[in-house]
Amino acid sequence: MDPDLPHPAIAANLALVRERIVAAARQADRAVNDVELVAVAKTHPAAFVRAALVEGQFTFGENRVQEAAAKYPALRAEFPQLRLHLIGPLQTNKALDAVRLFDVIETVDRPKLAAALAAAMTKLGRRPDCYIQINSGEEPQKAGVTPADAAGFIAECRTKYDLPIKGLMCIPPVDQPVAPHFALVREIARRCGLEKLSMGMSGDFETAIRLGATSVRVGSAIFGARPLAASQAAP
Numbered sequence: 604m605d606p607d608l609p610h611p612a613i614a615a616n617l618a619l620v621r622e623r624i625v626a627a628a629r630q631a632d633r634a635v636n637d638v639e640l641v642a643v644a645k646t647h648p649a650a651f652v653r654a655a656l657v658e659g660q661f662t663f664g665e666n667r668v669q670e671a672a673a674k675y676p677a678l679r680a681e682f683p684q685l686r687l688h689l690i691g692p693l694q695t696n697k698a699l700d701a702v703r704l705f706d707v708i709e710t711v712d713r714p715k716l717a718a719a720l721a722a723a724m725t726k727l728g729r730r731p732d733c734y735i736q737i738n739s740g741e742e743p744q745k746a747g748v749t750p751a752d753a754a755g756f757i758a759e760c761r762t763k764y765d766l767p768i769k770g771l772m773c774i775p776p777v778d779q780p781v782a783p784h785f786a787l788v789r790e791i792a793r794r795c796g797l798e799k800l801s802m803g804m805s806g807d808f809e810t811a812i813r814l815g816a817t818s819v820r821v822g823s824a825i826f827g828a829r830p831l832a833a834s835q836a837a838p
């Protein structure tokens with residue numbers, strides 16, 4: 604497929620995902636506007652993002668700083684409403700670029716990164732919202748703080764680093780039912796007084812909405828399958 608041409612199914616896929624979000628919110632007795640769709644465009648070309656933008660989808664997720672830096676500046680000039688969420692692991696040496704590029708950084712998970720983000724925000728005078736990533740399944744290969752460490756780390760981010768912590772994000776283990784993970788993360792957010800919950804992907808966003816997600820990160824259901832190597836490298 605020509606990467607400069609938009610995927611022909613994006614508009615229809617997007618409409619279907621929106622319908623499913625509306626239905627899930629209704630079923631959960633929640634306001635539809637309380638659930639934001641973050642369209643995850645990682646590995647896909649800017650033309651795909653543009654195809655979603657012209658359908659009125661303005662919020663996107665990317666998991667790599669460098670990929671976002673290459674893809675979005677031109678689109679932002681054309682669509683000032685565009686908002687970008689970082690949903691992948693962040694190295695401290697990319698904190699400055701991340702603060703410059705993203706509106707929400709969903710993957711804050713360690714003191715060294717919190718310190719680097721705080722320094723970058725001071726330097727740039729820009730304060731993107733931050734979410735704490737919770738490793739709800741305590742998987743050794745996965746980023747995020749453990750549920751047991753969450754409250755302490757959130758307090759540290761607020762008091763020591765003065766970060767604008769707004770919510771939590773999680774990626775449950777692939778081989779387990781997701782609902783208990785979403786419920787656990789929602790409970791941590793409630794205890795810590797955080798409003799935003801980034802939970803749910805293409806395979807499980809309806810469950811996440813039922814359990815309180817305020818944003819869902821949906822990639823393949825909108826943009827189609829990702830190239831295999833890229834999707835393996837991604838979390």
Ligand SMILES: *Cc1c(COP(=O)(O)O)cnc(C)c1O
Pocket residue numbers: 643645666690691774803804805806820821822823824837838
């Ligand atoms: C890739 C990715 C998604 C989207 O996954 P799909 O299954 O394609 O919807 C969501 N969240 C994170 C953190 C991702 O890396």
